[in-house]
Amino acid sequence: MLKSMYSGVSGMRGFQTKLDVIGNNIANVNTVGFKSGRVMFKDIMSQTVSGVTTPVEGTNGGVNSKQIGLGTSIGSVDTLHTGGSAMTTNNPLDLRIDGDGFFAVKLSPDQEAPFLTRAGDFHMDAARNLVTSDGMLVLSSEGAPITLDPATTAFTISQDGTIIQKLGDGTTNSDIKIGVVKVTNPEGLEKVGGSLYRSTPNANLDDLVYTTANNVTDGTGAMVAGQLEMSNVDLTGEFTEMIVAQRGFQANSRIITTSDEVLQEVVNLKR
Numbered sequence: 001m002l003k004s005m006y007s008g009v010s011g012m013r014g015f016q017t018k019l020d021v022i023g024n025n026i027a028n029v030n031t032v033g034f035k036s037g038r039v040m041f042k043d044i045m046s047q048t049v050s051g052v053t054t055p056v057e058g059t060n061g062g063v064n065s066k067q068i069g070l071g072t073s074i075g076s077v078d079t080l081h082t083g084g085s086a087m088t089t090n091n092p093l094d095l096r097i098d099g100d101g102f103f104a105v106k107l108s109p110d111q112e113a114p115f116l117t118r119a120g121d122f123h124m125d126a127a128r129n130l131v132t133s134d135g136m137l138v139l140s141s142e143g144a145p146i147t148l149d150p151a152t153t154a155f156t157i158s159q160d161g162t163i164i165q166k167l168g169d170g171t172t173n174s175d176i177k178i179g180v181v182k183v184t185n186p187e188g189l190e191k192v193g194g195s196l197y198r199s200t201p202n203a204n205l206d207d208l209v210y211t212t213a214n215n216v217t218d219g220t221g222a223m224v225a226g227q228l229e230m231s232n233v234d235l236t237g238e239f240t241e242m243i244v245a246q247r248g249f250q251a252n253s254r255i256i257t258t259s260d261e262v263l264q265e266v267v268n269l270k271r
Contacts (some may be wrong), residue, residue, distance in 0.1 A: 002262060003047075003070060008255030010071030014041055015249040017074055022242050025233045033119030033195045034231040035079050036238075042075035081186040084118075084232040086224070092157065093130075095120035096229045097213060099221015101180040102197070104210065105136040109145055114208065116181055118229055119195040124148065130178075134194060141177040143210045149173055159222040161213040179210040180220045 018039040028034040046067035055062035086096055097103070102116035115136070122138055125131050130138040130146040137145040141161065148155065152165040152173070161178035183189060188203035199208055213223035 002259045003068060005256055005259035005263075007069065007071035008252045008259065010044065010073060011252030011255070012249055014039075014072050014074055015245045015252065017077075018245045019242065019249070021077060022238055022245060025238050026235065026242075029231050029233045029235060031195065031231050032121055032228050033084070033117060034233065035081050035084075035118070036231070036233045038078045038080055040075040040078065041072050044070040044073050046070060079187050079189070079191070080232065082232050084229045086227045087230050088227050090226045092155070092225055093122045093124065094226055094228050095122060095157065095178070096224045096227040097180065097221045098224050099219075101182050101211075101213060101220035102186075104139040104143070104179050104181050104208070105132055105196070106139060106145070107136055109137065113199060114139055114143075114181070115192065115196040115198060116183070116189065116208075117196050121228055128152075139179045139210065141179040141210050141212045143179060146176055146178065148176075157223065157225040159214045159224070161223045177212050178223065180213045180215070180223070181208050182211060182218050182220055183208075 021037045021039050025036045028036075046069045049066040049068060050063075052065045053060075053063040083099075086098075095103070097118065097120070102118060103120060104114040105117060106114050117132070119132070121133055122130055123133065125135070128148040128150060130148070132138065140146050146163070148163070149165050149167060151167045151169070153168050154166045156164050157178065158164060161180060162174050163176045163178065165173040165176075167173060183199070183203050184205070185203050188200050189197035190200050190203075192198050211218045211220060213220050
């Protein structure tokens with residue numbers, strides 16, 4: 001069987017994966033905190049037809065090897081953690097991290113490892129807990145669920161995540177800070193859906209450490225209240241890459257068609 005046919009098949013598979021990633025990016029163009037993906041290709045090990053010969057001074061020159069490539073494969077599917085555009089909502093519970101860092105959330109206080117997210121569209125439930133739209137508990141800089149004081153009449157959130165609560169007696173309470181987690185390698189995080197990520201050994205070698213926003217030492221970004229971080233998907237770039245992927249898919253399908261025609265001619269030699 002012709003090697004070119006299998007090369008074309010590998011190319012079609014690769015571009016199909018690229019189209020899948022592009023489609024997911026475009027579908028999430030308005031998803032809060034979404035980070036776009038990118039497919040990178042690599043060539044498959046080549047078949048060596050003849051090896052290298054060493055030049056001998058005054059006798060003969062060297063000859064390069066002859067190699068035939070065997071197609072392509074997926075090298076990686078990267079998650080691009082570049083910043084998304086800011087959308088102003090003026091909702092005091094909508095938060096955006098202007099820089100590095102993730103919010104930490106848990107399904108319940110007993111959950112061992114938290115999920116991480118850049119989606120800061122938070123809410124307050126009937127028990128005055130700070131929760132996500134799915135009811136997950138938002139964690140403080142101490143790693144504990146955030147619950148506002150029952151006597152709170154109003155509150156504001158500062159750039160370091162401090163919740164300044166105005167109590168009914170006129171005093172203020174600023175003991176709670178919204179937690180931020182700094183990840184060494186954000187691309188190593190695992191997507192689990194719902195704009196959530198799970199930590200992996202390639203994201204952080206050690207356990208996650210809770211810190212605060214606008215922390216110069218830890219390198220976390222400032223927390224901006226009344227704004228949300230939108231998706232970082234660039235529609236212009238995605239549609240351009242879609243055209244490239246479509247043409248690449250068509251070109252590889254043409255390789256298969258041409259290889260089939262060559263095989264047909266070989267079969268017809270007996271006639």
